[in-house]
Amino acid sequence: MILDAAHFTDYRAQKFGYDILAKMPDSISYSLIIKENGDIHGLDDLVGQTVATLGAPSLGATRLAAIFANPARQPIITNVATTDEAIEKLTQGKIHAAFLPSTDIIRAWSRLANVRVIVTTEPIPEAAISASPRLELSIRKAIQIALLHAAKTDDGRDMLAQLSITGFSPATSQLYAGYSNALKQYWGY
Amino acid sequence: MRANNKIERRQGVIARFALALWVLGTTSLCFADPDPLELAVHPVMSEEDTLQRYQPLADYLSQKIGRQVVLRTTPSFFPIGTAYVNPIVMI
Numbered sequence: 001m002i003l004d005a006a007h008f009t010d011y012r013a014q015k016f017g018y019d020i021l022a023k024m025p026d027s028i029s030y031s032l033i034i035k036e037n038g039d040i041h042g043l044d045d046l047v048g049q050t051v052a053t054l055g056a057p058s059l060g061a062t063r064l065a066a067i068f069a070n071p072a073r074q075p076i077i078t079n080v081a082t083t084d085e086a087i088e089k090l091t092q093g094k095i096h097a098a099f100l101p102s103t104d105i106i107r108a109w110s111r112l113a114n115v116r117v118i119v120t121t122e123p124i125p126e127a128a129i130s131a132s133p134r135l136e137l138s139i140r141k142a143i144q145i146a147l148l149h150a151a152k153t154d155d156g157r158d159m160l161a162q163l164s165i166t167g168f169s170p171a172t173s174q175l176y177a178g179y180s181n182a183l184k185q186y187w188g189y
Numbered sequence: 190m191r192a193n194n195k196i197e198r199r200q201g202v203i204a205r206f207a208l209a210l211w212v213l214g215t216t217s218l219c220f221a222d223p224d225p226l227e228l229a230v231h232p233v234m235s236e237e238d239t240l241q242r243y244q245p246l247a248d249y250l251s252q253k254i255g256r257q258v259v260l261r262t263t264p265s266f267f268p269i270g271t272a273y274v275n276p277i278v279m280i
Contacts, residue, residue, distance in 0.1 A: 001258075002229040003243070054233060081264065082235050101233070127231065135226070139254060146253035159249040163242065 001131045001143070005059040009128045011180035011189065013173045018130040019140050022147040023171035027123035030063050031102045033090065036114040040096055043067065043119065046075045049096040052086040055079035057189070062182035063121050064099045087111065124179060128171045225257035226250075236264045 001021075002012070005028075012018035032051070034040045040049065047068075053060040061077070068074050078095050080086045086098040087108050102120060105112070129147065131140045150156030151167035160167055183189035228250065230243050239262045247258040 001226060002231075004229075004231045005233075008231070058231075058233070081232070082238075083233070084235075129228075139226075139256070142254045143250060146250060150249070155249060155252065159245045162245040 001129055001135070003127055003129045005127050006124050006176050006179040007057075007059055007062060007182045008180075009130055010173075010176040010178065011183055012130055013176060014180055017133040019133065020128050020130045020171045020173055020176060021140060021144040022168040023128035023175075024126035025165055025167060025169050026126055028059070028126050029102045029123040030060055030099055030121045031105050031117045032064075032067070032097055032099045032119040033105060033112070033115050033117050034097045035090065035093065036116045038096065040118075044073075046097055047073045049075050050078050050094075051075040051097045051099055052078040052080045052089055052095045053099040054081070054083075057183055057186045059182075060099055060101070062185075065185060066182070067119065067121075083108070090115065125171070125175055128176065129168075223256055225259045226254075227261050228258050229261045232263045236262055 002008075002018075003024075004012075009018075009020060013020055032043075032046075034046075040046060051064065053064050055061060056065075056077075056079075064077070075097070078089070080089065080098075083100050083104040086095070086100055089095045090098045091112070097118075105117070129143075131143065146156075147168040148170060150160055180189075228243070228247050230239050232239060234242065240260055243260055243262075247260045251258040
């Protein structure tokens with residue numbers, strides 16, 4: 001089983017027959033944030049400047065590559081391991097911009113003095129849990145039921161509270177179809 | 190002669206009983222301890238935070254399906270050698 005972003009979820013479903021069992025609630029979008037008092041005012045100003053995002057082929061890296069599609073006009077991508085690392089580098093002036101999940105930016109907003117959002121991507125389905133076809137169907141079904149009904153039981157609600165979500169949502173391969181196209185630009189996919 | 194036969198029969202019964210116990214024991218061991226299931230989580234947080242955050246999910250699923258669920262993640266997307274570099278290793 002794996003909990004992964006939309007593009008990898010679709011990739012596994014298409015290529016390896018993974019069964020998508022349930023998804024995290026809501027959708028996810030990414031935002032590009034900059035320091036307000038700098039020389040950066042828009043996307044064009046970021047060409048040749050440093051932008052931090054989670055390393056390729058993360059969802060953030062693929063979305064950022066789609067924004068800067070012209071190979072001759074690219075920012076310098078700085079890979080970071082976590083959202084916090086990107087925010088720290090931005091506030092310290094070590095990078096010019098950061099491209100991060102909008103929900104993470106909202107969560108960290110109180111720490112983000114003089115920071116402005118210049119682009120937000122369209123929302124796509126949140127990460128989903130999918131299971132290998134090698135896993136017995138009965139176990140896959142039991143896991144799916146446990147996930148989708150978690151909000152109805154005390155132990156399920158405890159688990160959801162620790163994940164800071166209200167519940168898992170139903171998911172299908174159709175919902176994620178096409179998102180794996182973002183991986184085609186990367187070697188091996 | 191008759192005493193010897195009696196002893197042999199008794200030894201046979203004991204041997205069969207021991208064999209039955211051994212088969213029962215190994216079979217129940219197989220069912221009691223199947224391979225744990227692995228739940229991998231994409232590395233959008235630090236490895237430590239990911240494992241800490243999603244452990245309750247692994248515990249919950251273990252309890253619900255009656256089989257151990259082990260949490261796995263990678264430190265990040267980009268270091269060479271991580272599962273994400275190669276889609277075959279990734280699964």
